Amino acid sequence: MGKIFYIMGKSASGKDTIYKELIEKMPQFHSIVPYTTRPMREGEKDGVEYFFVNQERFDEMMDEEKIIEFRSYNTKCGIWTYFTADDGQIELWQYDYLVIGTIESYYALKEYFGDDVMVPLYIEVEDGLRLSRALERERAQTKPQYAELCRRFLADAEDFSEENLERAGIKRRFQNIDKETCMEEILREINVNL
Incomplete structure (x- = not known):
């Protein structure tokens, strides 16, 4: 049975950068690409960071009972929904996965797949530094x-x-003050849990 190594952290904690580097260093890991109804940011590619869909497609997938979990946020730019779908990309009997997401989606995936499958990797950064990075x-x-x-x-x-x-x-918790040190600690944690 495979494992899902789940990266999470507050915005601008560096989780996206760490995720991308881990995928490069550990190509044996598969990814679970989440979905969102929010607009694509500059530099993002459909099917890489997210599958970008409209509200109508989300509703269709909900009707088809393909949604494992979802979260909707009433943002300053409208309602944005993020979700994970049982769309054929998750094959735990065959692969290990590296996933990035929110603590809410972690709870839901843990409930869906079981505690023994999920390995949390929580990235933490001091709030002042994190706010500076976000800005x-x-x-x-x-x-x-x-x-x-x-x-x-x-x-x-x-x-x-x-x-x-x-x-x-x-x-x-993995402190992301120095990215290389943080990466080394995460890689050790992954290897212990494989």
Whole structure:
């Protein structure tokens, strides 16, 4: 039976960068590409970070009972839905997976696949540094959405509260102050759980 190594962390914690580098270093891992109804950001590619779909396609997949879990956010830019689908890309009898997502989706996948399959990899960064990184990333956008950046920052404080981390069973945190050190620690954790 395969494992799902699940990377999560607050926005601008570096989880996307770590995820991409882990996929390069460990090509034996398969990915589970989530879906979203939000607009694609500059530099993103459909089917890589997310499958970008409209609300109508989400509703169709819901009617077809293909949705494992979903979260909808009332953002400054409208309602955005993120979800994981049972669309044929998950074959635990054959592969191990590296996934990136939210703590809510981690709970749902843990419930769907079982505790013995899920391995949480929680990336943590001090809030001041994280806010600075988020602001730098947003400034690089053609149309920066600073209000949404602030909403995400505040929502993360609640989503990743100590109570929620404990409820998720997260016992280990990976500090992303220095990316290389963080990567080495995550790779050790993955190898222990394979």
